[in-house]
Amino acid sequence: xxxxxxxxxxxxxxxxxxxxxxxxxxxxxxxxxxxxxxxxxxxxxxxxxxxxxxxxxxxxxxxxxxxxxxxxxxxxxxxxxxxxxxxxxxxxxxxxxxxxxxxxxxxxxxxxxxxxxxxxxxxxxxxxxxxxxxxxxxxxxxxxxxxxxxxxxxxxxxxxxxxxxxxxxxxxxxxxxxxxxxxxxxxxxxxxxxxxxxxxxxxxxxxxxxxxxxxxxxxxxxxxxxxxxxxxxxxxxxxxxxxxxxxxxxxxxxxxxxxxxxxxxxxxxxxxxxxxxxxxxxxxxxxxxxxxxxxxxxxxxxxxxxxxxxxxxxxxxxxxxxxxxxxxxxxxxxxxxxxxx
Numbered sequence: 001x002x003x004x005x006x007x008x009x010x011x012x013x014x015x016x017x018x019x020x021x022x023x024x025x026x027x028x029x030x031x032x033x034x035x036x037x038x039x040x041x042x043x044x045x046x047x048x049x050x051x052x053x054x055x056x057x058x059x060x061x062x063x064x065x066x067x068x069x070x071x072x073x074x075x076x077x078x079x080x081x082x083x084x085x086x087x088x089x090x091x092x093x094x095x096x097x098x099x100x101x102x103x104x105x106x107x108x109x110x111x112x113x114x115x116x117x118x119x120x121x122x123x124x125x126x127x128x129x130x131x132x133x134x135x136x137x138x139x140x141x142x143x144x145x146x147x148x149x150x151x152x153x154x155x156x157x158x159x160x161x162x163x164x165x166x167x168x169x170x171x172x173x174x175x176x177x178x179x180x181x182x183x184x185x186x187x188x189x190x191x192x193x194x195x196x197x198x199x200x201x202x203x204x205x206x207x208x209x210x211x212x213x214x215x216x217x218x219x220x221x222x223x224x225x226x227x228x229x230x231x232x233x234x235x236x237x238x239x240x241x242x243x244x245x246x247x248x249x250x251x252x253x254x255x256x257x258x259x260x261x262x263x264x265x266x267x268x269x270x271x272x273x274x275x276x277x278x279x280x281x282x283x284x285x286x287x288x289x290x291x292x293x294x295x296x297x298x299x300x301x302x303x304x305x306x307x308x309x310x311x312x313x314x315x316x317x318x319x320x321x322x323x324x325x326x327x328x329x330x331x332x333x334x335x336x337x338x339x340x341x
Contacts, residue, residue: 026082066237083111089178175210201266211239
């Protein structure tokens with residue numbers, strides 16, 4: 001696998017990272033861990049991305065979670081952070097990892113300039129004084145050494161929450177940085193909930209984010225058995241918090257599309273994602289739609305909201321024979337299909 005532009009910049013620093021005990025955090029791709037392992041004393045990876053975890057866990061010491069464990073931080077002397085596109089997520093990752101490490105821990109930050117990596121110097125000031133060490137391919141690489149004693153990290157302080165009232169349902173939504181619609185109710189989800197069919201039986205909320213859809217469905221139709229899944233550990237923790245704080249029951253799991261879904265459902269409901277980091281990616285949603293009939297019970301129903309410009313109806317029509325448009329507003333459409341005999 002070829003290296004991404006940020007990883008190509010890191011590749012120029014392999015000698016700089018030699019003999020170090022490196023912790024990699026943030027979104028990265030390519031074969032960088034393999035190359036880094038050839039020079040570093042040890043490499044471990046903390047990721048909030050379940051797909052990355054599945055691909056790396058057999059070859060590296062790897063942790064998938066919303067919060068890094070103390071054991072996983074032990075022995076780290078260098079953090080290599082890939083800068084995320086969301087400023088709030090960058091602040092979160094720094095506090096969770098670098099903020100808990102002792103003075104003299106080295107911090108390396110790499111990222112694309114368009115993702116805002118140039119703000120790393122200012123944002124990291126409370127932990128380390130960073131200097132720009134290298135730059136290429138519209139990316140920048142910063143280095144510094146931690147100057148302060150570690151601070152405890154409290155996950156609960158990082159949740160944003162806001163009220164949501166729709167119909168006869170009132171909820172408080174909780175979300176962590178980096179989660180879709182962090183701290184706000186997006187227009188697509190509102191349209192979906194306003195046009196939700198009557199639910200019963202087993203219901204799957206795919207790409208659950210902060211748990212808005214799953215929690216609303218459970219509050220509205222309290223007899224349903226709802227499962228919520230996402231590829232992001234931050235989303236999973238947010239959805240669990242949303243359920244908990246609203247006194248609702250539901251199963252929240254990590255799944256790469258259907259990888260960890262072991263039951264067929266009566267309803268598959270989603271506001272599916274089409275962004276991966278700074279890139280646009282439709283593959284997960286296309287797999288979701290193409291394989292939906294395999295995971296729906298007889299007469300099961302698919303109901304999703306999507307941006308109007310996305311070409312999902314032909315995929316749905318191919319798999320279900322028909323795709324109905326239930327509603328359209330603000331650049332979004334609600335697509336509906338039933339699994340027939």
